[in-house]
Amino acid sequence: xxxxxxxxxxRFAGVGGDPTRxxxxxxxxxxASCHAAEGDETRTVLAGGYRLATEFGTFVSPNIxxxxxxxxxxxxxxxxxxxxxxxxxxxxxxxxPAFPYGSYARMTDQDVADLWAFMGTLPASDVPSQPHDLxxxxxxxxxxxxxxxLNLDDDWVGPAGTEELERGRYLVEALGHCAECHTPRDATxxxxxxxxMAGAPNPSGKGNIPGLTPxxxxxxAEDIAYYLxxxxxxDFDSAGGSMASVVANLAKLPAEDRSAIAAYIKxxxxxx
Amino acid sequence: xxxxxxxLTSAVIAATAGLAFAGGHGGNPAVKxxxxxxxxxxxxxxxxxxxxxxxxxxNADAATAAANNLVAMTELNxxxxxPQGTSTAELGEETRALPAIWEEGGFAKAMEIGGALNQxxxxxxxxAGDGQEAIGPALGAVGKQCGACHEAFQQPRN
Numbered sequence: 001x002x003x004x005x006x007x008x009x010x011r012f013a014g015v016g017g018d019p020t021r022x023x024x025x026x027x028x029x030x031x032a033s034c035h036a037a038e039g040d041e042t043r044t045v046l047a048g049g050y051r052l053a054t055e056f057g058t059f060v061s062p063n064i065x066x067x068x069x070x071x072x073x074x075x076x077x078x079x080x081x082x083x084x085x086x087x088x089x090x091x092x093x094x095x096x097p098a099f100p101y102g103s104y105a106r107m108t109d110q111d112v113a114d115l116w117a118f119m120g121t122l123p124a125s126d127v128p129s130q131p132h133d134l135x136x137x138x139x140x141x142x143x144x145x146x147x148x149x150l151n152l153d154d155d156w157v158g159p160a161g162t163e164e165l166e167r168g169r170y171l172v173e174a175l176g177h178c179a180e181c182h183t184p185r186d187a188t189x190x191x192x193x194x195x196x197m198a199g200a201p202n203p204s205g206k207g208n209i210p211g212l213t214p215x216x217x218x219x220x221a222e223d224i225a226y227y228l229x230x231x232x233x234x235d236f237d238s239a240g241g242s243m244a245s246v247v248a249n250l251a252k253l254p255a256e257d258r259s260a261i262a263a264y265i266k267x268x269x270x271x272x
Numbered sequence: 273x274x275x276x277x278x279x280l281t282s283a284v285i286a287a288t289a290g291l292a293f294a295g296g297h298g299g300n301p302a303v304k305x306x307x308x309x310x311x312x313x314x315x316x317x318x319x320x321x322x323x324x325x326x327x328x329x330x331n332a333d334a335a336t337a338a339a340n341n342l343v344a345m346t347e348l349n350x351x352x353x354x355p356q357g358t359s360t361a362e363l364g365e366e367t368r369a370l371p372a373i374w375e376e377g378g379f380a381k382a383m384e385i386g387g388a389l390n391q392x393x394x395x396x397x398x399x400a401g402d403g404q405e406a407i408g409p410a411l412g413a414v415g416k417q418c419g420a421c422h423e424a425f426q427q428p429r430n
Contacts, residue, residue, distance in 0.1 A: 240422030
């Protein structure tokens with residue numbers, strides 16, 4: 001864990017971003033779930049304002065639209081990469097891990113650049129970002145450095161023996177940040193890797209996020225892929241809660257990507 | 273004529289008694305009504321979904337019938353399904369209907385989603401007879417509205 005807080009800007013000097021590829025990264029990464037304006041059916045006006053109520057207080061997602069004043073339009077690509085891969089803001093502050101950079105840390109530089117290029121094509125919003133409403137001691141931002149030291153780990157967890165599994169693993173563990181909700185956390189707030197995707201208390205409400213390990217989820221790979229496309233379970237109930245929003249994003253991916261996610265889920269190791 | 277009516281009446285009483293019995297511990301009738309409505313959605317969606325996924329052989333008549341049922345169901349008046357005092361706040365585990373439905377703007381939003389669901393079902397019914405590959409996208413559009421309502425108003429299953 002010696003990852004520097006700051007990326008050397010030279011690392012991105014030769015990485016050109018492609019907005020078309022970036023759109024796939026955008027939907028796979030679920031940015032819209034927290035940052036799209038309420039009621040925005042296009043899910044592309046990233047005005048923020050989504051309130052994530054947790055036991056630490058309420059996080060309010062910021063404006064990340066291309067507006068240069070209220071959004072992130074005046075950032076550089078290396079600054080964006082610092083945010084995505086290190087959880088570090090342009091002025092050097094730590095982001096709270098409600099922003100799932102612990103997962104995005106696994107992204108390729110190319111995908112970061114493509115995403116940045118795509119986000120630059122989205123509408124600007126001049127809605128100001130709202131402050132988080134956190135309780136002590138969680139309102140002490142500098143403490144997040146300790147969390148990072150303990151828990152920021154971009155090693156892969158699941159298997160990737162085939163090309164499809166490798167793509168699925170990338171979509172789940174890096175972009176989709178599925179483990180942020182589906183994996184239980186230890187006392188320090190870090191993901192428990194030996195109970196990967198084994199289910200966890202809902203971080204923002206009552207009840208539990210279901211476990212997806214083979215012992216817990218009996219659906220076929222086709223059922224999982226179909227659920228991610230339509231929200232329909234095998235018995236044709238329909239996804240609710242935060243997962244409905246996840247489905248709205250994943251429905252925009254190519255079918256092969258949903259199949260790859262399903263293949264990865266079917267290959268998950270059992271919880272220890 | 274009178275005889276037929278008696279038989280029908282008896283049948284209705286028997287069916288009603290059966291329902292009451294199936295209800296077991298009483299339970300809120302409005303909750304049972306809306307859950308039954310959702311169950312009927314699931315049944316008809318399942319017929320179409322099995323064809324869309326390729327698990328069942330495509331049958332134009334069966335697909336059209338199921339889609340028409342969905343259209344009809346989206347046009348039923350649900351006023352009596354959603355009385356005050358029947359959210360998770362009052363009934364706990366008996367329902368997954370969140371209080372947000374009864375809060376300011378809740379019904380208006382639900383009605384808007386209901387209207388979009390009706391449109392999506394009509395479009396599904398229009399193409400359900402056109403072949404297996406026509407069902408998938410149209411069914412996906414229906415599912416989008418199911419998800420929109422559940423996301424806003426339904427407590428996720430544990």
